[in-house]
Amino acid sequence: MSGPRFPVGAPVRIRRAWPPGHVRAPWYLRGRSGAICHIIGEFGNPEEMAYGRYDGPKLMLYRVRFRQVDVWPDYAGPPQDTLQVEVYENWLEAAGEEAA
Amino acid sequence: MSDSHGHSHPHGQPHPFQPDIEDSALTHHQLLQLAVGELLMEKGIFTGDEFRRTLEDIDSRNPGDGARVVARAWVDAEFKKRLLADTAAAAAELGVDAGTIPIMTVENTPQIHNAIVCTLCSCYPRLLLGLPPDWYKSRAYRSRVVREPRAVLAEFGTTIPEDTEVRVHDSTAELRYMVLPMRPEGTEGMSEDELAKLVTRDCMVGVTLPDNPSN
Numbered sequence: 001m002s003g004p005r006f007p008v009g010a011p012v013r014i015r016r017a018w019p020p021g022h023v024r025a026p027w028y029l030r031g032r033s034g035a036i037c038h039i040i041g042e043f044g045n046p047e048e049m050a051y052g053r054y055d056g057p058k059l060m061l062y063r064v065r066f067r068q069v070d071v072w073p074d075y076a077g078p079p080q081d082t083l084q085v086e087v088y089e090n091w092l093e094a095a096g097e098e099a100a
Numbered sequence: 101m102s103d104s105h106g107h108s109h110p111h112g113q114p115h116p117f118q119p120d121i122e123d124s125a126l127t128h129h130q131l132l133q134l135a136v137g138e139l140l141m142e143k144g145i146f147t148g149d150e151f152r153r154t155l156e157d158i159d160s161r162n163p164g165d166g167a168r169v170v171a172r173a174w175v176d177a178e179f180k181k182r183l184l185a186d187t188a189a190a191a192a193e194l195g196v197d198a199g200t201i202p203i204m205t206v207e208n209t210p211q212i213h214n215a216i217v218c219t220l221c222s223c224y225p226r227l228l229l230g231l232p233p234d235w236y237k238s239r240a241y242r243s244r245v246v247r248e249p250r251a252v253l254a255e256f257g258t259t260i261p262e263d264t265e266v267r268v269h270d271s272t273a274e275l276r277y278m279v280l281p282m283r284p285e286g287t288e289g290m291s292e293d294e295l296a297k298l299v300t301r302d303c304m305v306g307v308t309l310p311d312n313p314s315n
């Protein structure tokens with residue numbers, strides 16, 4: 001098993017992809033940038049297990065922190081409001097330093 | 101009073117009735133669930149009574165267990181640390197079996213107000229808080245609380261100060277979440293049991309705050 005690809009604090013972006021199947025990366029965050037706030041650990045890949053395939057490699061799961069104003073351009077609340085979401089490593093890519 | 105029924109409907113027509121459960125057709129997934137359950141019992145994986153007992157156990161869980169955990173955290177700082185580090189282990193200290201799905205307790209502070217949602221379905225710490233309320237599963241709550249959390253909280257009667265961070269947790273994967281609310285002012289003399297009565301289900305989802313007993 002390899003360790004986590006992203007350390008806590010790393011800027012990441014949710015992949016902009018729309019595959020079919022049992023996907024746990026919320027649609028509203030595709031293409032949005034945030035930062036790793038917590039490394040949870042390794043779990044089976046739900047996209048495989050949903051089809052009865054339990055033997056594949058495990059995936060690192062993170063909690064990612066997003067500033068609301070980065071998720072919703074017209075967010076009505078103050079700039080410090082955030083979302084924290086669990087995302088599997090196969091949905092994350094390194095983002096620029098501009099991310100929160 | 102001419103209408104002795106206490107309600108009005110045109111006479112000479114069939115009386116309106118409340119539909120029975122069976123009046124709407126089973127969905128594909130309801131049928132699938134019934135079929136799989138019957139197969140597992142036929143194959144002897146579990147008995148009908150074991151199935152029934154499991155459902156009964158799940159249905160018997162209620163927010164009172166979570167409330168006891170919160171009240172203990174309010175009176176015992178060391179317990180609170182253990183709760184934030186490992187919620188199931190801390191709950192077990194109070195005799196509460198919080199199950200095997202990891203639960204993360206998130207603490208409200210003067211700087212941070214937490215609220216919980218599952219935008220994908222209805223993930224919820226059922227063994228600690230019981231079954232989720234219908235509104236928690238509604239599309240309106242799930243889609244709006246991540247988009248305009250302060251407006252949704254206001255509809256629950258909850259106003260969060262403008263300089264506080266509203267932090268919404270979307271439980272999309274392996275963890276379940278419980279909010280540890282702040283202990284209200286004016287509760288210094290209260291016992292742990294009295295404190296637990298202030299902690300409602302909605303406080304632990306983060307859409308409201310515990311009542312201040314002086315209000």
